[in-house]
Amino acid sequence: MKGRVLVVDDDTALAEMLGIVLRGEGFEPSFVADGDKALAAFRETKPDLVLLDLMLPGRDGIEVCRLIRAESGVPIVMLTAKSDTVDVVVGLESGADDYIVKPFKPKELVARIRARLRRSEEPAPEQLAIGDLVIDVAGHSVKRDGQSIALTPLEFDLLVALARKPWQVFTREVLLEQVWGYRHAADTRLVNVHVQRLRSKVEKDPEKPEIVVTVRGVGYKAGPS
């Protein structure tokens, strides 16, 4: 699978190493070391995925993430040295789809990247309903009363996963596996943050969710349609 990956990292050794690994796996990496130039490089290279270091000179990673997310739904994977809750949650809330904590193994990184790019395969035409939303899986659109709602690919995947089996309660672990492609248990904060972001877009009242319902002590399920 070919994929253009934009690596935003100020550490040249790490960037070079990432380049070696990514090329070895068949990706086309491009590099930018400065937060201020990241957005320009993004517009220029139009990558399929962005690898973004959180600590950058100039604009910091959070800000870059927010700017990219503002104009594109392209998957963003954060590289962070801080696994503290606050840092991770701030990064995820600024729009990152996934994060990976340094130091990581090359295989782990590649698995995450592939999981985020995997959706390039043509999906079968499929119409789903969840609450008062209509989801066109092939057309990658979500509509309420004919009004389409803009979702990132990850949020879309999350919604589709829930909508396909409205009778099932998904634990966070199951969602991590189905949506993020984690083989074994990982950080469930990913799910929490993204469910919140999804709710802020699709729910009429995010305080009283009707589309993505929390099942206390277990996980989430699709609301009644």
Add this chain to the structure above:
Amino acid sequence: MSRDSAASAPGRSGARAGRPVGPPPAGSRWSRLLEGGLLHGGVQGSPVLRLFMRWVRRPLLPVMRLWRRNIQLKIVVTTLLMSLGVVLLLGFVVIGQVRNGLLDAKVKASQSQATGGFAVAKQKAEEAASVTGDDGVSAGDGRPSQNVIQWMSELVKSLSSGGQGAFDVVTLPMGGDSGSGRGPRASGVVSWSASVPEELRERIDGSTAAAQSYTRIVYDSDEPSQPGLVIGKQVNDPNGEPYQLYYLFPLTQEEKSLSLVRGTLATAGLFVVVLLGAIAWLVVRQVVTPVRMAAGVAERLSAGRLQERMKVTGEDDIARLGEAFNKMAQNLQLKISQLEDLSRMQRRFVSDVSHELRTPLTTVRMAADVIHDARVDFDPVTARSAELLADQLDRFETLLADLLEISRFDAGAAALEAEAIDLREVVRRVVSGAEPLAERKGTLIRVVGDQQPVVAEADARRVERVLRNLVVNAVEHGEGNDVVVKLAAAGGAVAVAVRDYGVGLKPGEATRVFSRFWRADPARARTTGGTGLGLSIALEDARLHGGWLQAWGEPGGGSQFRLTLPRTADEPLRGSPIPLEPADSRRNRGLGDAGPGGDAATRDAGSAATVPTQTSAAQTSSVSARGPIPPRSATVAPTADPTALPGNGARVVPRPPSGARKQDGGPAPEVASRPDAGPENSSRQGEATRGR
């Protein structure tokens, strides 16, 4: 808790009875009265009476509360009552003295007046007798009494005229006899019968001496009666017949003086009492106001508003209190801000180190992996080096991660993200994660007590880390024997115990296993990997939950690690649903097997002998280690798992036979001298686990 509330609920008599701790002097009688009444009600057990007492007491409760809480009120009321007592006493004494003084003078004057009067009466009688004697000789016994009657009327008139209203005179016949015509006479409008007391009349009848008495002088006219002194004496009339002559002195003047004094004193006393109360109020206010201010400031300080200070004026003791208080607050603030700075610096440092170390480490890691993947093309030495490089990088990474985790705890930067989780899920994940290792070691991991949900408010990530650590440890040190993971919930606590049948722990090691970088056997530990920080982190994780992580073990008999968590966050733990010492420990089991006759040495030898055979059996049939194990657990089944049975887990108290077992159970092999975490045991163990 439930016992407390049960004790205080019925009639709240318990709370009442306990209250008069130093009852206030003024309120004591009141409260004693109430208490007595209440006690009575309680003793007789009459619900109506109790209800009545409660009904009576209810409106008084706020007053009593105010009384208990307000020292100013207490002192002012006490002062008022005490000064009232003093003033009353003083008033009585002063009034008594004044009255005595006034009366003494009056009595003396009256006595001399009366004595004079009696002498005059006597003299007049003698004069009249000499005259009538002459007449009598001439006229015989014709009408002597007529003369006496007239004489007496004149006598009364003449005697009373001398006083000019200052006194009245009354004559009475002896023994109340009026038959002889010498009826009672009185000057003015004095009612003789009411004014002269009967008792005095009898006394005069009986003796010839003068006698006196206090009385009220009553008048036949509309004039109001008034207090008076009456002095009487037997006097002979001109015929030598005795009669009673009384002088009545009204004490109106003295009474007036006395009531004036009394009024003055009462007014003065009232003023004194009120003023003393006011003074007490003012004085107490001077002391109480700064104390109250200090209390308020202290409360705000402890609530975290560290910039609060007391106002200090003057140089007196109160000012010194304020200064000392402010100095204390200042130092506290300084220390706290220093500590906060330190903590912030530490956190910052950890964060920076983390980033600075991790970025190059990532590069090294990736490079090592690339080299490692390409090692088939290398010569054997380089290939082995690549393997070592990759392996040790793994270890380095884990160590770094653990160090950072520990320093996060030390800096107080660890935050609990608690939500309701089912521990069975966590255990399932942990066990399935440990399966590969267990298979390599030939160990079977059994889960017990997962029939019902075991739900607690906890941080799933941390709990999983703790349990993963315990299970992996158990498998690694289990020598290939079974590892039993037991779950239980009871009361306000849930617990997971991980039991292994490996080398166990030597005495004293049960607490030391949680020390950082501690290894049971320095010579061999390196083979199993691990950073030596796993249990320390697990302990911190448990502590963060407000839970316990405790260890039990016996040499050669395996060990058990027990994680106890409160069911809801922030609820203090009082016990654990699972005993720390497992029911199949050598001590528990040994007594059951050997009976009362066996001595400790043979028992120990016996069980020490059985364990290795089981071990060898387990090793020969590696995966089917189930074979030898079930019989053992079957023999102990009745006592093995009391808390896993539904409805049986609610008791956390030690089982009664445990004490007996302890007594004849021979030398206790391990830390936990009792098989259960009763309050003392758990707290003792808890010291080790929570002490830091």
